[in-house]
Amino acid sequence: MRALAPLFNLLEWPFRLAQRWLGTSRLAWLFVGPNLLIFGVFTFLPILINIAYALTGGVKLMPMERPYTGLENFQILFECGNYLDLSTCRKDVFWRALWNTAKFSLIQVGLMVLLSLVTALVLNRKILGRGFWRGVFFYPVLLSPVVVALIWKWLLQSQGVFNAGLAALGAPPVEWLTDAGWAFFWAVFVSIWAHMGFYTLILLAGLQAIPKDLYEAAEMDRATPWRTLTRITLPLLLPNLIVVLVLAMIRAVQVFDEVFVLTGGGPGSATTFIVQFIYQTGFAEQIHLYGLAAAASLTLAVALIVLTLLQLKATRASQAGERAH
Amino acid sequence: MTRLLTFLTRTRGRGRLDWTDGLSYLYLVIGLFTMFAPIVWLVMSSLKTESAIGQYPPTFLPYTQKQVVVAGHDKPLPLFRITDPQGRELEMAQVSRIGIMATMVDPADPSQTLQVNIRQRTPVQEIRFATSNYTELFEKFTFGRYLWNSVFITVVATALTLLVNSMAAFALSKYRFTGQKTVFLLIIATLMIPPTISLVPVFLVINSVGLLNSLWGVILPAIATPTGVFLLRQYMLTIPDELLEAARMDHASEWRIYWRIILPLAAPALAVLAIFSVMWRWNDFLLPLIVLSKSEVFTLQLALNAFQGELNTQWHYLLAMTVITLVPVTLVFAFLQRYITTGIASAGVK
Numbered sequence: 001m002r003a004l005a006p007l008f009n010l011l012e013w014p015f016r017l018a019q020r021w022l023g024t025s026r027l028a029w030l031f032v033g034p035n036l037l038i039f040g041v042f043t044f045l046p047i048l049i050n051i052a053y054a055l056t057g058g059v060k061l062m063p064m065e066r067p068y069t070g071l072e073n074f075q076i077l078f079e080c081g082n083y084l085d086l087s088t089c090r091k092d093v094f095w096r097a098l099w100n101t102a103k104f105s106l107i108q109v110g111l112m113v114l115l116s117l118v119t120a121l122v123l124n125r126k127i128l129g130r131g132f133w134r135g136v137f138f139y140p141v142l143l144s145p146v147v148v149a150l151i152w153k154w155l156l157q158s159q160g161v162f163n164a165g166l167a168a169l170g171a172p173p174v175e176w177l178t179d180a181g182w183a184f185f186w187a188v189f190v191s192i193w194a195h196m197g198f199y200t201l202i203l204l205a206g207l208q209a210i211p212k213d214l215y216e217a218a219e220m221d222r223a224t225p226w227r228t229l230t231r232i233t234l235p236l237l238l239p240n241l242i243v244v245l246v247l248a249m250i251r252a253v254q255v256f257d258e259v260f261v262l263t264g265g266g267p268g269s270a271t272t273f274i275v276q277f278i279y280q281t282g283f284a285e286q287i288h289l290y291g292l293a294a295a296a297s298l299t300l301a302v303a304l305i306v307l308t309l310l311q312l313k314a315t316r317a318s319q320a321g322e323r324a325h
Numbered sequence: 326m327t328r329l330l331t332f333l334t335r336t337r338g339r340g341r342l343d344w345t346d347g348l349s350y351l352y353l354v355i356g357l358f359t360m361f362a363p364i365v366w367l368v369m370s371s372l373k374t375e376s377a378i379g380q381y382p383p384t385f386l387p388y389t390q391k392q393v394v395v396a397g398h399d400k401p402l403p404l405f406r407i408t409d410p411q412g413r414e415l416e417m418a419q420v421s422r423i424g425i426m427a428t429m430v431d432p433a434d435p436s437q438t439l440q441v442n443i444r445q446r447t448p449v450q451e452i453r454f455a456t457s458n459y460t461e462l463f464e465k466f467t468f469g470r471y472l473w474n475s476v477f478i479t480v481v482a483t484a485l486t487l488l489v490n491s492m493a494a495f496a497l498s499k500y501r502f503t504g505q506k507t508v509f510l511l512i513i514a515t516l517m518i519p520p521t522i523s524l525v526p527v528f529l530v531i532n533s534v535g536l537l538n539s540l541w542g543v544i545l546p547a548i549a550t551p552t553g554v555f556l557l558r559q560y561m562l563t564i565p566d567e568l569l570e571a572a573r574m575d576h577a578s579e580w581r582i583y584w585r586i587i588l589p590l591a592a593p594a595l596a597v598l599a600i601f602s603v604m605w606r607w608n609d610f611l612l613p614l615i616v617l618s619k620s621e622v623f624t625l626q627l628a629l630n631a632f633q634g635e636l637n638t639q640w641h642y643l644l645a646m647t648v649i650t651l652v653p654v655t656l657v658f659a660f661l662q663r664y665i666t667t668g669i670a671s672a673g674v675k
Contacts, residue, residue: 008584015580024500029577032508036491038549041534043515046526053525061529107530119356122349135355135662136360141663142654143609146626148631150647151363154370154640161366164382193359201669254521257610261630275521275611282525283615292523301522 001046019031035149050146059287066291073295094296096269097277104188104273105252107307112192112199113245117194121233134204148194149261153177156186163268177263180270187259187271194258206240242314250307253300275299347627364651371644374455378641378642388450393418393432405429409439416449417441418593421536458645470621470647471628476605478540483602485548487595493549494557494591495583499569509558516551520612542616543609543624549603553598561587600661607653625650 019027038158055074056066081088086095101224119310155161156176163173176182210233219229234241256275259265265272265280272280274296282293366385370378373387392401395418402418407429409415417429417439427446431437462468473592496502497509515576527546536542564587572582588595610626617623623631629650632643658665 008580011581012457014577019579024579025502026601028496028500028502031492031500031583035512035549036508036553037494038489038513038545039515041530042527042546042549043518043523044511046523046530047518048564049526061532062608063529065588087567118352122352125346127349127353129348131662135356135658136353138656138662138666139658140360142608143442143651144605144626144654145610146608147647147651150629151367152645153633154367154644155363159379159381159383160382167382178521198669201666230456231497242608250519254519256521261633264634278521279611279615283528294525297522297524304522 012016050297053290054298055291060288061288063291069291073291076292077295077299091292092109093269093272093278095258097272097274098299100184100192100269100271101253101255101273103254104184105249107264108188108191108255109245109248109252111188112196112248113241115192115240116196116203116244119200120207123200123204124207137200139273140194143194145194145257148190149258151194152186152190153262160291178267180267183263183267183271185265187255190262191252191255191258199248202244202247203240206237210236219254239314239317243311246307246314247310250304250311253303253307279300355560363674367392367644368648371458371641371643371648372454372456373640374453374457375616375641377455378644386452387454389453389455390448392452395430395432396435398435402430402432404432404449405441406449407439407441407446409441410412412430419446427568455641458641459649462642462645462649466642467621468628471623471625474530474540474622474626478543478609478613479603479606480549480607481540482544485544486550486553486602487599489548490550490592490598491557491588491595492583493554495587497554498558498561498564499566499587512551514551516555522547524611524615527612532617536616538617538619538622539657540622543613546612547606547609550602553602556590557594560591597664597667600657600665603657604654 015027015030018030022030027163050065053066055068055070056063057069057072058066060066077091077094079090080086081094086092086099089095119137123130123137127133143151157174158175158178166173174182176186181270186206196237214236215228216233218232223231254275255273255281258270259273260276261281262272278293278296278300281289369385369387370383374389376386377384377389380412386633391404393404394401398420402420404416404418405427407415407417415431420428420430422443425443427441427443429439429441429446431439440617471565493512497505497512531537531546536545566587568590572586577585605640608626609624610630613624613627614630618626620628620631625646629643629646632638632646
């Protein structure tokens with residue numbers, strides 16, 4: 001702090017002048033100014049421009065130079081010859097990405113919330129070294145997606161430790177990352193491995209907020225552990241569970257980096273998700289189809305808005321629940 | 326099933342260990358293994374030499390073939406264990422190999438040579454930690470450059486994040502001004518707009534302000550974090566207004582109040598935000614991926630990604646690079662775990 005003093009002193013004079021000129025209360029705008037400016041330029045403005053991109057075609061980056069095409073981008077994304085057969089769609093990769101994302105979100109979120117719940121319940125028991133164990137499950141949360149993906153890629157590569165283990169058991173090697181089914185499995189597994197600790201932590205905080213006297217009362221009444229779980233723990237944890245469920249869903253729909261580094265979206269498009277589709281279409285491929293990427297972004301945004309509304313509702317319910325007990 | 330539930334629901338021990346405690350610890354140990362074994366394996370593998378890393382089946386410890394210096398040969402020779410025609414087991418160094426026959430020499434007595442079928446020799450292994458994987462990263466690649474880029478982005482972005490967010494939080498918590506509610510709602514709204522949905526226009530904006538392939542193009546867009554403003558505002562609301570009034574009596578300017586009173590008092594919240602910011606910036610991937618496309622501005626994460634995508638991935642370097650990338654985060658975790666976990670538990674942010 002002291003080392004920064006000259007810097008802050010330097011800013012003192014402009015602010016003093018502004019204060020004299022604007023008055024104290026309007027000075028507030030000067031304090032929120034930098035924040036709002038950055039939000040405006042890098043968050044709000046892009047959202048507006050995104051709509052402009054989605055409604056225009058061509059390969060130009062400048063929105064002014066792009067011809068207006070109306071809803072054509074959405075048509076390209078969503079048109080199918082026969083909606084029961086994805087290969088008849090104009091952009092079958094997009095459909096596959098949509099389908100993969102939906103499948104991934106449901107499976108990953110379901111399993112992860114269940115595992116986090118079990119882990120939180122175990123950590124909430126009287127155990128030695130709770131802080132240590134909590135840290136164990138939490139550590140991977142801090143790792144970067146690229147590091148997470150590389151750790152697992154190294155284990156799963158065709159000459160990796162998993163195949164060596166299989167060989168030791170006398171089983172033939174498995175192409176963990178180039179077989180479509182296995183690649184999807186590992187995408188789910190690795191993302192649970194990396195994020196589960198975060199949700200465990202939120203649920204654990206919820207569990208510890210449940211008043212202890214409720215359990216004492218249950219014990220006096222000779223309630224079975226099963227009844228204690230279903231009648232006390234789970235109902236009181238429900239608000240936290242819903243928040244966790246929705247948060248995990250919002251993240252799962254945007255799955256990208258870990259899987260992108262782990263499998264590259266392959267084999268084929270077996271692990272290609274929406275964000276990767278946006279990235280590929282807008283940036284990675286030879287011709288940058290910004291309009292198509294923006295249209296796909298807006299599709300993702302609709303899904304996220306729905307999930308966010310759910311989250312708001314859940315948070316409100318959880319606050320109401322907290323007030324109730 | 327009911328037994329499992331018994332195990333899951335007990336929260337109060339009865340003074341002695343029963344089998345449900347055993348199950349708990351079993352679960353935790355399995356968890357420990359699942360979470361840490363991959364990382365331990367990574368670290369051990371990163372210490373293997375290039376030839377050891379290509380070996381299949383892989384070993385846990387970094388074994389490598391022992392080499393000996395033999396008089397009369399410039400280079401160290403690989404050591405093998407062989408069975409000589411008399412049936413004795415000998416350790417000999419290999420001089421050359423033609424077809425399936427190898428010429429071996431006794432290291433103790435270099436005049437003695439022996440022709441051996443390559444099937445009858447096994448390499449003599451020793452444990453050697455290949456620290457050269459790490460040192461060569463700096464010599465052979467512009468790894469120092471990537472490291473510097475990552476450190477620069479993390480440090481500068483975190484400093485700016487703290488400054489900009491605490492200023493906004495100060496205004497929102499300690500002033501009443503027209504439009505205050507709107508500003509707060511706008512900031513909170515951005516919590517719900519993930520950067521993934523406006524990738525293309527963010528790229529355009531960064532391009533138009535001329536920050537493409539510049540480290541500032543990654544720093545600036547992310548320094549105004551809604552979570553940061555929210556966290557700090559909530560904390561600053563607990564600082565009593567009387568302190569500010571007293572300072573104003575003494576003719577302190579508003580700026581002075583901000584940095585001499587508010588900032589020091591908000592230090593715990595600033596610390597939490599600093600930890601998060603370091604984590605976010607250090608691990609960031611998608612934004613750098615679209616903004617930084619020239620290798621001289623790559624961050625560690627981008628370098629890792631580019632490196633692993635090459636056809637002949639040099640795993641011994643890649644793994645060492647991965648380990649270096651996870652070291653700072655691990656240190657932060659080891660020393661500041663308590664702050665992080667309480668921060669998450671109280672604010673629900675990541």
